[in-house]
Amino acid sequence: xxxxxxxxxxxxxxxxxxxxxxxxxxxxxxxxxxxxxxxxxxxxxxxxxxxxxxxxxxxxxxxxxxxxxxxxxxxxxxxxxxxxxxxxxxxxxxxxxxxxxxxxxxxxxxxxxxxxxxxxxxxxxxxxxxxxxxxxxxxxxxxxxxxxxxxxxxxxxxxxxxxxxxxxxxxxxxxxxxxxxxxxxxxxxxxxxxxxxxxxxxxxxxxxxxxxxxxxxxxxxxxxxxxxxxxxxxxxxxxxxxxxxxxxxxxxx
Amino acid sequence: xxxxxxxxxxxxxxxxxxxxxxxxxxxxxxxxxxxxxxxxxxxxxxxxxxxxxxxxxxxxxxxxxxxxxxxxxxxxxxxxxxxxxxxxxxxxxxxxxxxxxxxxxxxxxxxxxxxxxxxxxxxxxxxxxxxxxxxxxxxxxxxxxxxxxxxxxxxxxxxxxxxxxxxxxxxxxxxxxxxxxxxxxxxxxxxxxxxxxxxxxxxxxxxxxxxxxxxxxxxxxxxxxxxxxxxxxxxxxxxxxxxxxxxxxxxxxxxxxxxxxxxxxxxxxxxxxxxxxxxxxxxxxxxxxxxxxxxxxxxxxxxxxxxxxxxxxxxxxxxxxxxxxxxxxxxxxxxxxxxxxxxxxxxxxxxxxxxxxxxxxxxxxxxxxxxxxxxxxxxxxxxxxxxxxxxxxxxxxxxxxxxxxxxxxxxxxxxxx
Ligand code: SF4
Numbered sequence: 001x002x003x004x005x006x007x008x009x010x011x012x013x014x015x016x017x018x019x020x021x022x023x024x025x026x027x028x029x030x031x032x033x034x035x036x037x038x039x040x041x042x043x044x045x046x047x048x049x050x051x052x053x054x055x056x057x058x059x060x061x062x063x064x065x066x067x068x069x070x071x072x073x074x075x076x077x078x079x080x081x082x083x084x085x086x087x088x089x090x091x092x093x094x095x096x097x098x099x100x101x102x103x104x105x106x107x108x109x110x111x112x113x114x115x116x117x118x119x120x121x122x123x124x125x126x127x128x129x130x131x132x133x134x135x136x137x138x139x140x141x142x143x144x145x146x147x148x149x150x151x152x153x154x155x156x157x158x159x160x161x162x163x164x165x166x167x168x169x170x171x172x173x174x175x176x177x178x179x180x181x182x183x184x185x186x187x188x189x190x191x192x193x194x195x196x197x198x199x200x201x202x203x204x205x206x207x208x209x210x211x212x213x214x215x216x217x218x219x220x221x222x223x224x225x226x227x228x229x230x231x232x233x234x235x236x237x238x239x240x241x242x243x244x245x246x247x248x249x250x251x252x253x
Numbered sequence: 254x255x256x257x258x259x260x261x262x263x264x265x266x267x268x269x270x271x272x273x274x275x276x277x278x279x280x281x282x283x284x285x286x287x288x289x290x291x292x293x294x295x296x297x298x299x300x301x302x303x304x305x306x307x308x309x310x311x312x313x314x315x316x317x318x319x320x321x322x323x324x325x326x327x328x329x330x331x332x333x334x335x336x337x338x339x340x341x342x343x344x345x346x347x348x349x350x351x352x353x354x355x356x357x358x359x360x361x362x363x364x365x366x367x368x369x370x371x372x373x374x375x376x377x378x379x380x381x382x383x384x385x386x387x388x389x390x391x392x393x394x395x396x397x398x399x400x401x402x403x404x405x406x407x408x409x410x411x412x413x414x415x416x417x418x419x420x421x422x423x424x425x426x427x428x429x430x431x432x433x434x435x436x437x438x439x440x441x442x443x444x445x446x447x448x449x450x451x452x453x454x455x456x457x458x459x460x461x462x463x464x465x466x467x468x469x470x471x472x473x474x475x476x477x478x479x480x481x482x483x484x485x486x487x488x489x490x491x492x493x494x495x496x497x498x499x500x501x502x503x504x505x506x507x508x509x510x511x512x513x514x515x516x517x518x519x520x521x522x523x524x525x526x527x528x529x530x531x532x533x534x535x536x537x538x539x540x541x542x543x544x545x546x547x548x549x550x551x552x553x554x555x556x557x558x559x560x561x562x563x564x565x566x567x568x569x570x571x572x573x574x575x576x577x578x579x580x581x582x583x584x585x586x587x588x589x590x591x592x593x594x595x596x597x598x599x600x601x602x603x604x605x606x607x608x609x610x611x612x613x614x615x616x617x618x619x620x621x622x623x624x625x626x627x628x629x630x631x632x633x634x635x636x637x638x639x640x641x642x643x644x645x646x647x648x649x650x651x652x653x654x655x656x657x658x659x660x661x662x663x664x665x666x667x668x669x670x
Contacts, residue, residue, distance in 0.1 A: 104605035107616040130297045134354045142353065165288045166389075167353060184288075214256055215350045221260050222351075225267035226312065227302045230511050230526050236305030240298070250356075251300055 001027045006047040008032035010077055013085060014054035016047045017092055030085035057092075064095050069103035072118040078151045079121045087113050124148055125155040131241075132160070132171055133250045135216075136209040142169040145248050153180050157187045216250050223251035263347070265337040269317040269328050270363060273420070273476060274508045278309040278358035278393040280471035281415035289389025290352065293415060293471075296393070297358055310395060311351050312361040315339055315376055319365030323422070323433035324516045325481050328365045332514070338367075344380050345388070352392050359393030359415070360384070370401035378406060381413035393471075400440045407444050408451055416471035416503070419444050421496075424489045428482040431518060441475075445500050448473050452501065472503035479534065480527035481510035481519055487557035490537055494548040497541060507534040533559040540566055543597060544590055563648060567593040570630055571644040577630040582611050593651075594626030626651055 002025045006012035016030050025045060031037075061070060073091065076084055090110045095102055105111045127148075134142035142164070146153075153173050157180050160169065164182070172179035172192060181190045246252040279296030298307035316338030317328040327334065339347075348360045362380055366373050377396050384390040396414040398407055410417055419441050423429040426438045448469065455468035475496060479489060489507070496502035509531035512522045537559060540546040544566070551565050552558070560568045570577065570593050579588050581603060589600045602620050606612060613634035618624050629647045642650075 102609070104602075105609040106602050106606035106620055107610060107612060109619075112619055126297070130299045132355045136354070144355070159292075162285055163292045164290070164353070164355075165285050166290050211350070215354060217256075218260060218263055218347070219351060219354070219356050221263050222267050222311065223300060223302070223308070225264050226271045226306075226308060228271060228304050228306075228511060231304035231306075231528065233305045234303065237301050237303050240301040240305060240307075249300070250354075 001029060001042045003036065003042065003044040004028050004030045004047060005033050005036045005044060006030065007049055008034055009049060010074065011051060011054040012047060012049040013077060013088070014057040015050045016085075017089060018050075018053040018057050019045065019047055020089065028086070028089065030089055032085075035082070060096070061092065064101075065103060066101065069095075069101075072103075072114055075118040075121040075125075075155070076114050078154065079117050080151055081117060084117060087117075121150045121152065121155070124150050125152045127245065128152050128156050129159050131245050131249060132156075133248060134169060136212050137207050138209055140168065140209070142167050144169070144171050145174050146171060147175045147244075147247070148173065149244075151176060153178070153189075156180075161187050219250055220253070259343065262337045262339055262343075263313070265335055266313045266315075266317060266339060269365075270312045270314045270361070272327070272508060272511065273312065273361070273363065273397065274306070274506045275361070275395070275418065275474055275476060275504065276307045276309045276312070277416070277471075277474070277504060278395075280503055281393060282470065283391040283393075283415065283467075285391050286389060289391055290349070291359070291390050291392035293358070293391065293393045299356055299358065309358045310361040310393065311348055311357045311359070313339070313344070313347075315341075315344065315362060315364035315373075315380070316367055317365050318367050320368075321366055321433070321435040323436065324514060324518055325422075325432055325478055325510060327513050341376060341380050341383065345383050348384060348392075349388055349390065352390070357392075359395070361395040361397070363397030364399065366399055366401075370399045371403050371406055374399040374402035374406050374410070378410045378413065381410065385413045395471075398444060400436055400444075402444070404444070404447050407447060411448065411451055411455075411469040412466060414469055416474060417448055417469050418474045418476065419448075420476040421492070422476070422478060423482060424477050424479070424484040424492055425482075428484065432481065445473065445475070445496075445502075449500050472501065474504040474506065475502060476506040476508055478510050479507050479531060485552075485557040486530075486534065486537070486559045487552040487554070489534060490541075490548050490552050493538060494541060505538060507531050507538070529561050530559070533561060533565060537565045540569075545587055562652060564593075566591070567626075567648075567651065571648055574644055578632045579630065581617065581631050581633045582607050592627050592630045594623040594630075625654055 004016050004020065004025065006016040013030070019025070020028055023045065061073070073088055076088060087110050091114050094108070094110065102108070103111065106115065128146055132144045132146060134144045136142055153171060156171070160171065161182055166184070168182060168184055170179050170181045177191070179190050179192055180187050276298070277296055278293065281293040283293040285292050296309060298309050300308040302308060314328070316336070317334070318336045318338060319328045319330055322330040344360070344362065351357045352359065362377050364373050364377060377399070381394050381396060384394065394414045395416045395418065396410050397418045397420065398410065400419065407417070421441050422433060422436070429436060429438055452469055452472060455465065458465045477489065477492070493505040496505050509527040510520060511526050512520050512524045515522060537551050540551060541548060546569070550569055559565055570591065576591070579592065581589065586600060586604050589595060589603055590597065595603070599620060599622050603612065603617070606616065606620065611634045614624055617627070617633060629642060
């Protein structure tokens with residue numbers, strides 16, 4: 001067995017796929033360097049991310065797969081699920097070996113798993129588009145902190161850029177310690193070291209716009225008012241708004 | 254801005270608007286123009302109330318002052334409650350500031366009737382117009398029209414709103430006369446026709462001239478209160494079906510009556526909200542819209558009431574056992590869709606996956622079909638023993654196992670089956 005170690009990026013992963021073929025590595029376990037076990041049994045292979053190799057794999061896959069299936073691979077990758085690279089590797093092997101399009105072969109375990117994992121990631125993408133709560137700072141930046149289960153910031157950038165084209169915004173992933181920032185022109189990834197509890201470190205009046213607390217308060221009031229007590233259904237409520245997301249929701253404070 | 258005053262107004266006017274159950278913000282596709290603010294798309298639920306309903310729009314009344322006296326409504330003239338009203342500008346500011354913080358998809362504005370219908374409706378249209386023109390706002394706007402407003406002003410509303418609704422309120426004219434004596438059915442049906450016509454004409458025009466401005470791109474919807482009066486599900490669903498077929502209605506909403514009054518024409522305070530029935534109606538509505546069912550397959554003279562214990566799709570299957578079992582590996586998509594326990598997504602997966610190999614029960618389970626439910630109605634490879642169960646037995650089996658899974662989901666945003 002060979003453990004293939006790469007840097008954790010999508011390009012790195014595609015490079016790893018390339019090298020699995022290049023070096024004819026069989027029986028591999030592909031693993032991001034952050035998660036690589038300290039004591040490796042058997043051989044290991046270190047991958048250095050190489051754009052040219054990544055692009056070749058990408059191009060090959062694009063010939064083989066529909067755009068939808070290609071997206072599913074990428075979305076599944078962003079799940080950061082343990083072992084997802086190996087599922088993707090098997091998926092890729094199957095697709096490259098198959099003469100016909102195989103992405104709808106749902107009774108095949110790897111195909112089904114990619115479909116399901118990508119759906120899970122997609123669901124969280126939607127949740128983040130819903131649950132981001134911007135707060136307006138004194139210098140007119142709308143910023144939000146999130147802690148998604150999966151690495152979905154790359155997937156939500158487009159939506160926010162299209163919607164909030166006339167305001168500067170920053171969405172920060174407190175788990176992965178990076179953010180996406182829109183400067184009225186383009187969205188960029190930014191590395192920041194916010195402490196996760198930035199919100200609690202300053203008093204509201206120091207960094208926020210003077211109306212920020214009013215609108216937060218009004219939103220809380222609105223949320224309270226629309227409730228119909230005669231219909232209370234806590235189970236359904238939590239199913240739609242899982243508690244792990246509450247931390248950054250204004251209306252849940 | 255006086256913080257306490259605006260907070261109080263919001264509390265009153267959101268509270269009064271919440272009985273309109275529509276929360277949809279989908280069906281429109283407005284692009285952000287010239288670096289303005291907002292987009293519409295599939296509609297996002299930004300939050301969920303404690304009763305599990307989607308919060309997508311800022312849903313408020315402009316005012317809860319009303320000259321009418323509809324018995325089922327909290328804002329009725331004779332009700333002794335606190336009254337309040339926003340200014341047009343206050344609604345605009347709230348919408349923009351909530352939207353910029355990603356709290357909402359847009360605005361759902363409606364109002365009690367003050368002075369007269371046209372005067373009220375003009376104010377609602379003004380709010381939408383200001384949002385679109387002064388703020389370059391491309392988020393979602395739903396205007397609930399005021400019954401009795403003139404044709405011109407309703408048509409103007411369509412230029413700014415994504416969706417317009419006119420609530421029919423009661424399933425029959427008789428109930429309307431009983432509970433809302435100020436209102437005439439005709440005042441609701443006529444504007445629906447006007448809108449339908451205007452939407453069709455706009456589409457035609459758009460084909461010819463690309464630059465034609467959009468008109469109510471998310472169409473129209475309506476709502477009726479159920480459980481306040483004695484109508485059967487048959488009457489309710491036939492009416493809804495008529496709206497879909499004849500008025501091109503996008504959605505019909507069913508609002509289980511929440512007792513708010515001691516009026517003896519109505520269920521007493523404390524009567525439970527008919528949540529299960531409401532849910533069954535939504536399920537039936539889904540069958541009409543997405544599953545290719547005809548309304549008379551769901552309810553008819555002999556079965557004018559939906560079965561509260563089981564969903565209407567299972568109900569239909571049990572009444573039509575001669576259509577089953579169907580063969581998963583060969584049957585048409587439309588037939589597979591009719592199998593209890595198989596939803597739209599699963600049916601699509603089955604049709605896609607069976608091209609690669611014949612499917613057995615193991616495959617079906619993994620794909621996400623509730624085999625325990627579907628097994629009485631299908632054939633697949635490595636078959637269960639097919640027995641000739643009677644419909645009543647099947648119903649018993651299904652009800653006795655895993656009850657929770659088939660229990661009604663209490664919300665209009667259901668997808669189960
Ligand atoms: S007209 Fe509308 S707001 Fe006025 S009482 Fe009737 S339902 Fe309520």
